[in-house]
Amino acid sequence: MKFKQYQFLRDRAVAILKEQETHEGTRTVEAAEDSLMLAYMGDALYSLYVRERVIATGIAKVQVLHTIVTEFICAKSQAKALPVLETLFTEEEHEVARRARNGHVNVPKSATVQEYRASTAFEAVLGYLYYEGRRDRLQSLMAKAFSVTLENLHF
Template sequence: MEQNQAPLCDRGQIQMLAYAYMGDALYDAFVRDRLIRRHPGETAHQLHLRAVRVVRCGAQAKTALGILDSLTPQERDIFRRGRNAKSATVPKNADVGEYRLATGFEALLGYLHLHGNGERLQEILALCEAQGWEDE
């Protein structure tokens, strides 16, 4: 991923579900990085099992609710728009409400990244980690 690209300035040019697509990848990479650092001696399979518990839909929904009060009004708006975006599918093992919360959370992460607000993105990811990943 190229770090020197100019941020996208018009949020209207990107669909909310595209932000969520980006945010999903960002959160997955963040969680994997943290798990490898916390558990350096574990196998890739063990790390994968830990990561799945943290990034699954229900866990993301819980994380989203845990950080909601820390968001700015603009970030809450992005979260809301992502949550309300119409998705063609819902994963077979996910509750619709949890899926929408997770989508809003991912959309916020993707939005911050694609609009060049990496510092705030890192703050939010730190808040997520600080909540604890008890299922990890």
Template sequence: MNFSHFQRLVRMMFEPDGTGGILQHYDHLTASDVRQLNPLVLAYVGDAYFHLFVRTRLLSYEQAKVQALHAFSAQIVSAKWQHKAYLGIESMLTDDEKAIYRRARNAKSHAPRSSTVAEYHSSTGFEALLGSLYLRDEDKRLYEIAEASFEVISKAMMQEIQAKSQA
């Protein structure tokens, strides 16, 4: 982002409302508003949600070692594991949810070196699905999918650890 774009965002974010406060531009979006958003924006929101969900979930196992929590949560939210999570929950998704996933999966973006291109695009779709549910205030469904995903990832990680220990 260049400096002029940053300045424009700051002016929009802190626009006075005429009463000494700041003008609020954000209300929760309708389902049709969410459908109009760039799928990478949905993934941006979904990524933040899943990070927070995983970090909170990990607190039931560890509360003292922040570096261990960070390292473990970073691994769980990686493209590799989010791809596996999507494969594990796909059968529980509605056609609309699958459509959101596909739209984001097919969005033009650049994969990092830490995952395959397919895993990266799949994780983008997964995150967009979470982001769309969050922005539409579908909290119950969002939690259901995030929890199921966490369980898929946990089981897959355990299987991988067991396979490595037997080798």
């Protein structure tokens, strides 16, 4: 993305946020239906979930906490959890995951294309459940993903 386009989009986003200040609690249908936006929200939700669990260990060294959290929320770990979770998905969750997996994403060097697409699918399902207000289901899937990752941790 060119810098001028970045500036334009950033300024537009800030203007929209200011406008939304007067319409608290609103969200656009487009954002809730866009796979990458769902994944963006799902990433934040899972990161918060993992951080809460790790903080609950009582360890107060941020470097240690960060290392552990990073292991849980990386694309590789999420990709390993997805096949287990998919056995639990409803039809609509499978559809959300499929759309997200097939979406156009820029893959970072830290993951393979397959891992990144799988992690995007996982995160999109979490975002979908959040926007649908299905908090119990969301917590259940995050807990399962956490357990799967915990079983496979190798330091």
